[in-house]
Amino acid sequence: SFAYAFSSGSSAAPQSTVDFTRPYYKIINRLSANFALTADMCLGLLAGDIKRKEMLSGRLADIHAHLFIATAILKFFEHSKKTEAERLHAQLAIEKSLYTAQEAFYDLFANFPVGVASGMVKFICFPFGRSLKKPSDQLKQQVANSMMEDNAFRQVLKKHVYYNTHENDVTGRMESTFNLLLEIEKLWDRFKKAENKGQFKGLSFADHVADAQLQGFINDQEAEKLLHYNARRYDSMLTDVFDLHLNEVLELENPYLMKADAKGTDTSVQTDPSHSVSP
Structure with missing residues (x-):
């Protein structure tokens, strides 16, 4: 353990090791040696009392478990496609x-x-104190950005969870909204940046879209896409609402959805929930 503190751990690693995983194997080897020494100290001095000191034994279990988790992550990465998204997720984990x-x-x-x-x-x-640091904010932001892309690693994760894209399904409506965002992301970002700068007149989102059309900032087709996505976006964030006795699920209200009357004519006005509208 003391020697590993100076050499950063043993270089022993599986043949499948790559440049990205090799430094982590050295750290795992070092912490494994530290774990063996620490466990011997606990058993040698406390003997059977270690069972009754559950907080101490629990920390030994935490060390052991996270060393296993770390090796499992490395193993998973080495047998993956080794894409940039997989590398970022593996590094964070x-x-x-x-x-x-x-x-x-x-x-x-x-x-x-x-x-x-x-x-x-x-x-x-x-001997030199803490050598390992928390994952940086920059790494977390990179992983977050990767999660917002339809990459190969995301496709792999889909195989291990319940997945569908039906709009009426609890999880499906979120996934379908995400796929819709990927289609209009550049348009949405361009519009929201201008909206945040106060470039459009009006109180509601629909007012801003209408004013953007008048200014020639967007065309009719782009306006329709923005309104449609905004309604779906709001719908994906809605949670179930129950009656006072918690017996029935009440109908969810989405003020952004366009409603049609019996003749098929649109009679609704999209309003922003953050602004009250007088009747």
Whole structure:
């Protein structure tokens, strides 16, 4: 453990290792050696009492579990297509697991009843202090942006969950709305940037779209796409509403949906829920 602290861990790794995963195997090897030494200290000094000290044994379990999780992530990545999206997701997950394992070490050392022994083992395992950091905000933002793209990794995840795109399904309406966003994302971003700058007149979203048409900022077809997507977007965020006795599910109201009368003529006006409209 002490030697690994200087060398960053053993270089031993499976043959399937690639440049991205190799540094993480070294960290896992180091933490595994630290875990073995720490577990020996706990069993040697506490013996059977370790069972009754559940918070300490729980931290040992956390270390063990997150080391397994980290190796599973590496194994998954090495047998994947190794796309940029997969690399970002793997990096975020493994850095979070390794950091959690490190913090479990420190929590165990801080609460171990034999302070001299825990201090000595802590110095052997981490002579230079904490070497692992939390995943950066930049990495999280990159993963978030990747999640908003229809990439190969997203297709892989679909195979392991219930998935459909039906508009009337609880999860399907969110996925169908997401697919719709991908189709008009550039238009939506362009319109929202102008809207946020106060370029359009009116109180509601529909007013802004209408004014954008008058200005020639968008054409009729683009206006229809914006109104349609905005209604679907709002609908995807709605949650179930129940009656006072929680016996029945009430009908959801979406003020952005266009309603037609019996003759098929549109009689509704799209309004923004954040603005009250006088009757």
